[in-house]
Amino acid sequence: MMFSIAGQSLEFFMGADKPAKPEQSALSALKSSGLGALITHAGELADVDQTLRRSLPPALARQCRLVSWDDSRLVFHAASPVWKNKLRLHSQEVLAAAQSLGLHAREIRIKVDVGFTPNPDLMA
Incomplete structure (x- = not known):
């Protein structure tokens, strides 16, 4: 007996011939569509x-x-003026880290982004 759910056989759901994850195939399609450099x-x-x-x-x-960098500058967004000033105090450490990555940045620009939403899980 063969069961069919939304056009897929039971064998499909049991693991036979697993297709690529949708995110991976979508990302591959975007990369081949001319957006590859942007991605x-x-x-x-x-x-x-x-x-x-x-x-x-x-x-x-x-x-x-x-948020961006070029040959001489790193651009950061901060959640508020307080965090902007704290980041400014650590600018030498950030520039040193950038140098270790091979970036030739000599200055940091920091802009307050009122729409910034911190991610608590990001660096925990």
């Missing part, structure tokens, strides 16, 4: 952001994020 850059930005924020105290790391 790659976003991944690099996330990796550099995580690495740089590891040089900060955990409470501060949860309240800011790297």
Whole structure:
């Protein structure tokens, strides 16, 4: 006896010929659609952001994020003016971490982002 649920056989649900995860196939499709460079850059930005924020105290790391960089400047967003000032106090540590990654940044710009939502799980 064969059961069918929404056009899929029972064998499908039992693990026979598992398809790729939907997120993976969607990401592959986006990469091949011409958005690959943008997706790659976003991944690099996330990796550099995580690495740089590891040089900060955990409470501060949860309240800011790297939003861009170029040859000479890192740009961060902070959740409030208080966190902006605290990040400014740690700018030398962040620049040193950036140098260790091979970035040639010499300055940090920090902007207060009123829409910033800290992620409590991010650096816990």
